[in-house]
Amino acid sequence: MDLQHTFAPATLRSLMEGLLVTLEVAASAIVLSFVFGIILGILRYTKLPVLSQLAVLYIEVMRNLPLLLIIFFGYFGLRDMGIELPVTMAAITGLTVFTSALIAEIVRSGLNSVEKGQIEAARAQGFTYSQTLWYIILPQGLKRMIPPLVSQFITLVKDTSLAVVISLEEIMHNAQIVYNKYVNATIPLLILVAFIYFTINYSLSRVSRYLEKRLAG
Amino acid sequence: MFDVAVLADYKQEFIDGFFVTLSASVLALGLSLAIGTFIAVLRLSGVRPLEILGTAYVEFFRNTPIVIQVFLFAIGLPTLGIRFSEFTSGVLGLSIYTGAFIAEALRAGIQSVPKGQMEAARSSGMSYVQAMRYVILPQAFKLVIPPLGNQFVNLVKNSSVLAIIAGGDLLYTADRVSSDTFEVALVYGFVALLYLVITLPLSLGVNWLERRLSKNH
Numbered sequence: 205m206d207l208q209h210t211f212a213p214a215t216l217r218s219l220m221e222g223l224l225v226t227l228e229v230a231a232s233a234i235v236l237s238f239v240f241g242i243i244l245g246i247l248r249y250t251k252l253p254v255l256s257q258l259a260v261l262y263i264e265v266m267r268n269l270p271l272l273l274i275i276f277f278g279y280f281g282l283r284d285m286g287i288e289l290p291v292t293m294a295a296i297t298g299l300t301v302f303t304s305a306l307i308a309e310i311v312r313s314g315l316n317s318v319e320k321g322q323i324e325a326a327r328a329q330g331f332t333y334s335q336t337l338w339y340i341i342l343p344q345g346l347k348r349m350i351p352p353l354v355s356q357f358i359t360l361v362k363d364t365s366l367a368v369v370i371s372l373e374e375i376m377h378n379a380q381i382v383y384n385k386y387v388n389a390t391i392p393l394l395i396l397v398a399f400i401y402f403t404i405n406y407s408l409s410r411v412s413r414y415l416e417k418r419l420a421g
Numbered sequence: 422m423f424d425v426a427v428l429a430d431y432k433q434e435f436i437d438g439f440f441v442t443l444s445a446s447v448l449a450l451g452l453s454l455a456i457g458t459f460i461a462v463l464r465l466s467g468v469r470p471l472e473i474l475g476t477a478y479v480e481f482f483r484n485t486p487i488v489i490q491v492f493l494f495a496i497g498l499p500t501l502g503i504r505f506s507e508f509t510s511g512v513l514g515l516s517i518y519t520g521a522f523i524a525e526a527l528r529a530g531i532q533s534v535p536k537g538q539m540e541a542a543r544s545s546g547m548s549y550v551q552a553m554r555y556v557i558l559p560q561a562f563k564l565v566i567p568p569l570g571n572q573f574v575n576l577v578k579n580s581s582v583l584a585i586i587a588g589g590d591l592l593y594t595a596d597r598v599s600s601d602t603f604e605v606a607l608v609y610g611f612v613a614l615l616y617l618v619i620t621l622p623l624s625l626g627v628n629w630l631e632r633r634l635s636k637n638h
Contacts, residue, residue, distance in 0.1 A: 268574065268620035269613055270581035273592055277609045284605035358484065365486040369585060376488060383496075391497040398485040405484035 206388035210396060215382050215389075222378035223400060229292060229374065230361045233299035237360070238353075240300065241307025246337070248308060249315045259308065266305035272366050274298045279370040295367035303360050310356060314349035315341055347419050354412035358405045365401075375400065423607040431598045438594030439615055445512050445590060446577045446619075452516035453576070454569075457523025464528050475524065482521035487582055490514040495586040511583040511590075515576060522572050530565035531557060563634055570627035574620050581616075591615055 209215060247259040266274070275298035282289060289297065318341045326336040368376045379397050383390040428435070463475030482490065491514030494505055505513065534557050542552035584592035595612040599605040 264621065264624075265617065268578070268617055268624055270578040270592060270616060272581040272584065273595070273609060273613055273616065276592070276596070277606070277613070280599070281606040281609045284603070362484075362486040365488045366582075368488065376486070387500055390500050391493070394489050394493050394497050398481075398489045401486055401489070402481060402484045406480060409484070 205392055206386050207392055209382060209386040209389045210392040215393075218378045218382065219375055219397070219400070222373060222375035225292075225372065226361070226364050226374040227404075229295050229299070229367065229372065230357075230364050232296045233303060233360055233364075234357050236296065236300040237303035237307055240304035242311050244304060244308035245311025245315065248312050250337070263305045263308050266302055267309065269302070271298065271302045271363055272369065274302050275366055275370060291367075291370050291372050294370055295364065295372045298367070299360060299363060303356065303363075306356055306359075307353065310349050310352045311345070314345040314352075317348055318344045350419065351412055351416050354408060354415075358408050361405055361408070362401060424602075424604055425607070427598070427602045427604045427607065428611055431594075431602075434594050434598055435591075435612075435615065438589065438591040438612075441508065441583070441589045441593075442577065442580050442591040442616075443619065445508065445515065445580045445583060445588070446573070449512045449515040449519060449576055449580065450573055452512065453519035453523050453572075456516060456520030457527055460520060460524035461527035461531070464524065465531060479521045479524050482518055483525070487514065487518045487579055488585065490518050491582050491586060507583065507586045507588040510586060511580070511588045514582070515579055518579070519572060519576050522575070523569065526565055526568040526572065527561075530561040530568070533564055534560045567627050567631040567634065570623065570630065574624045574627065577620050577623070578616070 244259045244263060247256050248263065250256060275295065278298040278301070279289065279291065279294040282294075322340055322344065323336055326340045327333075331339065364372075364374055365376045367374060368380065371377060375397055379393045383393050460475045460478050463471045464479070466472060466475075491511055494510035494513045495507060498505070498510075538556055538560065539552055542556040543549070547555065580590055581592040582588075583590040584596055587593060591612055595608050599608040602608065
């Protein structure tokens, strides 16, 4: 066990730089997939002809493919077809394409969980369908979506590590550079990186539990 | 632009990769069911230290990336002189990760059976084990099947991490064939279809089961 190189200032600095890339990519993908996921989920919920079937097709295909394959395709596959994305863009795109399908499902079941009586009441008051969706169904549904959404975001933070295959300079990648040089630092470095991920994601899940309690009250 | 004949040339490689993906998923499912059941029993044992141990397992592995868990077996342990094949490392990493999610699904399922059921069974003279075996578990089973099915779909997708450690799975095959032939987009597209052949029927089956089981409630 090579603890000396694991905790060397240069190593820790490089891990922190990697962590910033991880967080930056994760945050961008979270925002983008939240936006696309809500659009897709609403399309699927409203059962608009053609559009909602296209949404179903997209959701079912993407959520049944390995993310790693999507990342490979977004970088090497597109490059083969003449579209060259920088690594960061390819990673964000892959994560967004995959996660928005999963978020769409969360959105749909959140919207479905709003009681039918609420919709009828709103319509009886003279709300149009889109007003009902916007003022009645969405706010109530969103509350119930918080816990599954947060666990999806946690998954996304973990998933950024898969972009190591296209050499995104995130935390795993930077750890690799160190332990490729100092082989005996491999285990301590992997454990250290695991704890860094754990700290971020565990805090996220705590925040979600707190939010859930507050909103329920 | 696409030379489809390439796919026929590498038929055997694709078949091999398909079976490696399938067998890694099935083996890891068996192992993670065993791990998950054991951890769920710890968490429900009523013995404080065991509960904490079970919770720590679940929280730690759910909140750290699968890449790290696979790397620990594939490149971490060899630095201590413990060496597994790439395939075994992959299966072990997958099982440890998925075990945490299965433990969570089992615990949630068992705990959602109303407390009165256990009390009624105990007061009619059943032992704790009998009450579990004949009253609680059969009811919990119904609630647990859909989330377990989802975990299996995830497992099939996650087995693609074998590709990162040269595990010979479907995605690894795609990587090799595409760098042999330069037909990157075509090969990844084809392999995506092969993944869907496994995951799509599975997740449609889970959706169907979920709807059926919720109707009976």
